[in-house]
Amino acid sequence: MTTTVPPAERADAGPPSLRPSGLAPRRRIINRVAQVLITLALVVAVVPLAWVTIAVLARGFQILSWQFLTEDIPNSYRRHGPGMAPAIVGTFLITGMAALMAVPLGVFGAIYLNEYGKQKPLAQVIRTMADVMTGVPSIVMGLFIYTVVVVVTGEKTGFAGSLALACLMLPIVIRSSEEILRLVPDDLRQASLALGARQWRTILTVVLPAAISGITSGALLAIARAAGETAPLVATIGITFAVNPNLFSGQNTALPAQIFRNASQPFEGAQERAWGAALTLVVIVFVFTVLARVVVSRFAIKER
């Protein structure tokens, strides 16, 4: 055992050892064990992730081709071959429309909560509701829109799907944006107000720019999650085998819905298309995430 002994009382006159072997064996062993456990935990966490990625890449690439991206979906599950164009178009339109509705609304909501509402009862209620809504299963949103929109209008449309996805995204955007706004130092708000700026001006020109990258990544997270949602879409958008660019009329389709439909068929052709659709979806989400990162880093003021 190495114990702390004042230098003068140490038996040997040499300098104290700085090598690991100078440590007590118990500490060395505990250190080793901890290192091994942490590395193991990392490996365990990465394995499923890598597995999914490899599987999607390997199976998806077998079918992915230009035709797959541009041709209509065969209207028989038995048939082999491409394509997936209606679902790709549908995913872009439906998710885009949902983001257009949910992101501004969510950011405004977050601004109200953090800058105006603070601890007021109304703000507390909204905050709690947003928390509860985050936990609501997505199928519930789908059924909600089904009853209040699809049943009323009598038609499944892409827009109904957008509404369902927007309901899903809204609480995520609100909560993530509020967290980011809370991180903006109060010093900045005070500096602006002390210059004689009004509150809306302070928020618009100081608080939001300081929070923009965080808000963007929060919104992106919500969009990525919405792009992969299946249940609310299956209930609200119906099915189509040809491209339908009109969100407000006619049934539509999207990649997750196609993955769900095709993967649950016993036919090989359909299953191939499901893998292809899965790969397409993964690539779309990936590309958008990278793009957003680039945009955000352009926005952000350089530190040096």
Place this chain on the structure above:
Amino acid sequence: MPDPFTRGAPADGSRETQAPAAAQAVPEVHFAPPATALRAQDNERRKESVPPVMELRDVSVSYGDFKAVRDTNLPIDHNRITAMIGPSGCGKSTILRALNRMNDLIPGARVSGTVTYHGQDIYAAGVDPIQVRRHIGMVFQKPNPFPKSIYDNIAYGLRINGIKGKLDDQVEQALTGAALWDEVKDKLKTSAFALSGGQQQRLCIARAIAVQPEVILMDEPCSALDPISTAKIEDLMRELAKIYTIVIVTHNMQQAARVSHSTAFFTAEVDDRQVRYGRLIEFDETDRIFTNPSDERTEAYVTGRFG
């Protein structure tokens, strides 16, 4: 702190002997000509004829039910540096923030008594705190530049005041006024965060003076800075006092002695119900406060015999 030497209302008494006529009769609006070259040497010359720019009368600040600072009477004279000193928790920052209604931003904070600016009560109904803050600027304890370029930090205040178009001249003027121009003129477009702490604080001062306030409040502006930066800011304050009226809160007594013309000493006391609160003990010319204060508590504090 037990105090055997309690006179009747020492704060009020000592103040009234200092500012006789000015305290009683404040004309409605009085714009003294700016930059009436009042230098540090003019310390002794008290401007009897000119009423104070700002005046606090029986000002108390409460946070919720807690009356944090009580019954403050204090004139802020034109083109002079008024320092507020005292131990932590004595309410000097609270009083400072009452001067431009920054306390409004703290939920539950309430100001009673009157704070006048050119004779007008800044807490009166119908007074816009935004307007108050445009005339009474503030520099904070921690340098808090906006996450923007150096140029935009200065231009921001001008833009919110409705000044449009090319702002280069005003930006240069403000940066020159804050003794920062030579150091940053080649990198106006770089982030303000790239500056050192002392430069950032001077940038904040430049930002405050760009909108041309009449009064600048400084809340411990040097407490986060090294001695060299502190010296630069102190030099700057002396320069600025020729044009602006400055009120500075500081923990550094030497700083108060070095830069200020008059000094207010605050301390924390305990009332009958064992609640600690802040109050103004003595207000006088800085020289007198540090050499011959009339209150024993002031003397104990400035000579380092405090607590």
